[in-house]
Amino acid sequence: MFEFDQYLGFLAFLAILTIGFWLLIFLTAIIPYWIGGALMERLREIKESKKSKQ
Incomplete structure (x- = not known):
């Protein structure tokens, strides 16, 4: 049937x-999920920094 190397x-x-x-x-x-989560977190941080400046 098969030899050992096969x-x-x-x-x-x-x-x-x-x-x-x-x-x-x-x-x-997994990679797009990770990138999407990082982008959402970054946008949330930007919104919070704008709120704190006002």
Whole structure:
């Protein structure tokens, strides 16, 4: 059926595929959420600083 080197190649392929899948999920879901939260917090700080100046 499979020789040992083919088995290792298949396992390497599965590992790379899995890493790529989770990296794609991370880049499309977590990074924009983090950037959006940071922007909202920054805008809130700017509004509060304007209120305190008045």
